Amino acid sequence: MATERDERAAKRLATESAEPLPQAVGPSSVTQAGKLSRVVVWFRRDLRLEDNPALMAALRAGREVIPLFIWAPEEEGVFTPGLSSRWWLTQSLESLSRKLEALGSRLVLFKTPTTKEGIVPFVKDNDIQAVYFNHLYDPISLVRDKGIRTLLQGLNVHVESFGADLMYEPWEIYDEKGQVFNTFDKFWEHIVNKMPYEPFMPLPCPVAMPKVPDEVKGNRASLDEVAIMTEEEAATSEHLKEKWMPGSDSAHMVWNKFLCEKLAFFKQEKAMVHSDCTSRLSPHMHYGEISVSSLYFVLKKMKLSLSTALDSEQQIASVDKYIKQLGYREFSRYILFHNPFTHERPLLEHLCAVPWQYDQDLFKCWQQGCTGFPLIDAGMQELWSTGWCHNRLRILVGHFFVKYLNLPWQWGLKYFWDTLIDADLECDALGWQYLSGCMIDAPPFSYIMDYEEECKRFDPDGKYVKKWLPLLARVPSKFIHTPWKAPAKILRASGVDMGITYPHRVVNMDQVRKSVKHCCECLEAQKCGPQRGPFRHPTRSDPSRPSSMRTGTADEGMDGPYLPGKTKPEKADSVGLGGVQSHISETDGCHNESTGVVES
Ligand SMILES: Cc1cc2nc3c(=O)[nH]c(=O)nc-3n(C[C@H](O)[C@H](O)[C@H](O)COP(=O)(O)OP(=O)(O)OC[C@H]3O[C@@H](n4cnc5c(N)ncnc54)[C@H](O)[C@@H]3O)c2cc1C
Missing domain, CATH: 3.40.50.620 (HUPs)
Known part of the structure; x- marks a missing residue:
C-alpha cells in the first residue's frame, strides 16, 4: 500500500x-x-x-x-x-x-x-x-x-x-485550471467533495523487528548523550510533565478520551477559551505520534454510525467540525509547500510595506503578559507556563500584537515558535499570516478587533482571566476585562492597585486607530516599509522613551506606538475602549464578517 x-x-x-x-x-x-x-x-x-x-x-x-x-x-x-x-x-x-x-x-x-x-x-x-x-x-x-x-x-x-x-499530499490538490488553491474554503471544499479517492487506510503496527547488530552504532549511545536540552533547560521544564505526556501511547489515550468525553460538544464549546473542549493533540501531531489518517477514519466511521441514530445532528456537526480542524492543518502544509517563504514574508506582497515599529519594550510587555489588557495578559501567561493556549487566544494575542502594538508579525511568529509546546512552522505561519491580514480570505489589514466584544464572546464571565491572572481574581466580572473602568472603591476592595499590582494599558484605542490608519495610508501609497530583516534582534524605536513596563505614572504606561506627529497620550484611567462599538474600521468602513482560515 x-x-x-x-x-x-x-x-x-x-x-x-x-x-x-x-x-x-x-x-x-x-x-x-x-x-x-x-x-x-x-x-x-x-x-x-x-x-x-x-x-x-x-x-x-x-x-x-x-x-x-x-x-x-x-x-x-x-x-x-x-x-x-x-x-x-x-x-x-x-x-x-x-x-x-x-x-x-x-x-x-x-x-x-x-x-x-x-x-x-x-x-x-x-x-x-x-x-x-x-x-x-x-x-x-x-x-x-x-x-x-x-x-x-x-x-x-x-x-x-x-x-x-497528511491526508493528501500538497501536490495532489489543484483546482480545475491546475492552479494552487489560496483560500481555505475552496481548498477544503475540493477535498471534501471533489477528491476522487479517499486518504490511505492506516497501516498496522509491526509485531516484531529485527535486532540491530551490536556493531551498528551512532555517535551517541543514549538520549542523555544527545542532550537535546541542557541540564538547566531540563530542570526548568519539569512542570511540563504535570500537563503533558508525550509519546504515541499517550497520544492515543488523549484521542480516545477526547472522543468519549468532549467530541460531542466540540462544535458548541470549542470557541470558549476557558472550556477544555478541544483535543490538545497538536504537540502529538507535530511530532507524528498519531497519524491524521487514523483520526480521519475513526471520525468517518463514527459519522456513518451517527447518521442512522436519532437526534444526532449536533454530534455529526461536531465530527464535521473536528475533521475541518484537521483540514486547517492540511492547508498549512499545502500553503507552505507551495509558498516556501510563508514563514517570513506576507502572502499578500503589498503588506511588505507596513511601517512596523521595532519596539523592544512593547514586545517584552506582550511576552510577559503585562499589556494591561487582562485577556491578552492571561493568554500570554498560559502560553508561557504551559506552552499552549487555545486557538482563539492565539488569534487574539496575535491580533493585539500586530494591530494594537504595530509590531512585525514575524517577531510574534518566532516567539510562538520558541514558546509553544506544539510549535509547528506551517501552522504557526498560517496563523500569523491570517491574523495579520496577509491572506486573501483574512480580514483586511484595516480591520481592528473590538477587545471588549471579543471578551464578551469568548470569556463572558472572566473565568479564564481569573484563572491565569489570580491577582485579578476578586475583581467583579463586570470589570474583569476592563479594570480601568472599575471605580476606585471596587479596585481597592478587590486588592488591585492599577499601575502597581496590575499594569496600566500600554496603548489606548485612539493610538491604535491612528497607527492602523497610518499603516493603511502607507500601504495605499505603496511606500516601502523599513528595509530590515524579520528576525533582526528587536531594538527600541526611541531609546529615550520610558519603559512601558514601569509602574510609575499612568502616562508612562500609556506611551504607545510611535506615530508621526504623536501627541501626549490620554491618561490611562480616563481612556475607555467604548469608542469601538463594532468591527467597523475607521479606515475603510468595512464590516468584517469573514470567517477566514483560523477563525474556524
Ligand atoms: C497565531 C497562531 C499560531 C499557531 N501556531 C500553531 C503551532 O505552532 N502549532 C500548531 O499545531 N497549531 C498552531 N496554531 C493552530 C491552533 O491554534 C492549534 O493547532 C490548536 O489550538 C491546537 O489545539 P488542539 O489540538 O486542542 O486543537 P483542536 O481544536 O482539537 O484541533 C485538532 C487539530 O487540528 C489542527 N488544527 C486546529 N486548528 C488549526 C488551525 N487553526 N491551523 C492549523 N491546524 C489546526 C491541529 O493539528 C489540532 O491539534 C496556531 C494558530 C494561530 C492563530
Whole structure:
C-alpha cells in the first residue's frame, strides 16, 4: 500500500509539478533482488510505529532494519525548536525508543551539526543499501531532504520516501485550471467533495523487528548523550510533565478520551477559551505520534454510525467540525509547500510595506503578559507556563500584537515558535499570516478587533482571566476585562492597585486607530516599509522613551506606538475602549464578517 502511495505521488510530481519534492524511487529493484541485507528507517517527525509507511517499507525490504534518529539543530538556523518543543521531543524519543526495544530493535542516535555529516558516513561505514523516510513539507526540510537523497543515490543507496503526515499530499490538490488553491474554503471544499479517492487506510503496527547488530552504532549511545536540552533547560521544564505526556501511547489515550468525553460538544464549546473542549493533540501531531489518517477514519466511521441514530445532528456537526480542524492543518502544509517563504514574508506582497515599529519594550510587555489588557495578559501567561493556549487566544494575542502594538508579525511568529509546546512552522505561519491580514480570505489589514466584544464572546464571565491572572481574581466580572473602568472603591476592595499590582494599558484605542490608519495610508501609497530583516534582534524605536513596563505614572504606561506627529497620550484611567462599538474600521468602513482560515 505504501509503495502504491509513493508511486502515485511520484507520477503526479513528474506530470503536474516542478516542485523540489524528492521523487520516489520505484521499488522494483528491491523486490526483484529479494531482501536487502541492511536498510535504514530514518525517523524525523513521525515518531510512531503504527501507520508509518517508511517503517513498513523498510521492514518489507530489509533483513536488518536500523531505526535512525539524527539531531542536527544547527541545520534549522533560527528555527531550531524552542525549549518546550525540545522537551517534548526528548520525551517522545524516549517513548519511541522503549517501543522499539519492546519489539526487539533499538534506536541508533546521532548528534551532528548537519544531517549530512551524520547519515553519509553512517551509510558508508555500515554498508546500508536503502534508506526510507516520510515526507516533511517545510522549506528547511525539503531542501535538506533533497540534498540527502542526491548524496545517497550518488553512493548507490536506494532512497524511498512516503507521505505519512497528511491526508493528501500538497501536490495532489489543484483546482480545475491546475492552479494552487489560496483560500481555505475552496481548498477544503475540493477535498471534501471533489477528491476522487479517499486518504490511505492506516497501516498496522509491526509485531516484531529485527535486532540491530551490536556493531551498528551512532555517535551517541543514549538520549542523555544527545542532550537535546541542557541540564538547566531540563530542570526548568519539569512542570511540563504535570500537563503533558508525550509519546504515541499517550497520544492515543488523549484521542480516545477526547472522543468519549468532549467530541460531542466540540462544535458548541470549542470557541470558549476557558472550556477544555478541544483535543490538545497538536504537540502529538507535530511530532507524528498519531497519524491524521487514523483520526480521519475513526471520525468517518463514527459519522456513518451517527447518521442512522436519532437526534444526532449536533454530534455529526461536531465530527464535521473536528475533521475541518484537521483540514486547517492540511492547508498549512499545502500553503507552505507551495509558498516556501510563508514563514517570513506576507502572502499578500503589498503588506511588505507596513511601517512596523521595532519596539523592544512593547514586545517584552506582550511576552510577559503585562499589556494591561487582562485577556491578552492571561493568554500570554498560559502560553508561557504551559506552552499552549487555545486557538482563539492565539488569534487574539496575535491580533493585539500586530494591530494594537504595530509590531512585525514575524517577531510574534518566532516567539510562538520558541514558546509553544506544539510549535509547528506551517501552522504557526498560517496563523500569523491570517491574523495579520496577509491572506486573501483574512480580514483586511484595516480591520481592528473590538477587545471588549471579543471578551464578551469568548470569556463572558472572566473565568479564564481569573484563572491565569489570580491577582485579578476578586475583581467583579463586570470589570474583569476592563479594570480601568472599575471605580476606585471596587479596585481597592478587590486588592488591585492599577499601575502597581496590575499594569496600566500600554496603548489606548485612539493610538491604535491612528497607527492602523497610518499603516493603511502607507500601504495605499505603496511606500516601502523599513528595509530590515524579520528576525533582526528587536531594538527600541526611541531609546529615550520610558519603559512601558514601569509602574510609575499612568502616562508612562500609556506611551504607545510611535506615530508621526504623536501627541501626549490620554491618561490611562480616563481612556475607555467604548469608542469601538463594532468591527467597523475607521479606515475603510468595512464590516468584517469573514470567517477566514483560523477563525474556524
Ligand atoms: C497565531 C497562531 C499560531 C499557531 N501556531 C500553531 C503551532 O505552532 N502549532 C500548531 O499545531 N497549531 C498552531 N496554531 C493552530 C491552533 O491554534 C492549534 O493547532 C490548536 O489550538 C491546537 O489545539 P488542539 O489540538 O486542542 O486543537 P483542536 O481544536 O482539537 O484541533 C485538532 C487539530 O487540528 C489542527 N488544527 C486546529 N486548528 C488549526 C488551525 N487553526 N491551523 C492549523 N491546524 C489546526 C491541529 O493539528 C489540532 O491539534 C496556531 C494558530 C494561530 C492563530
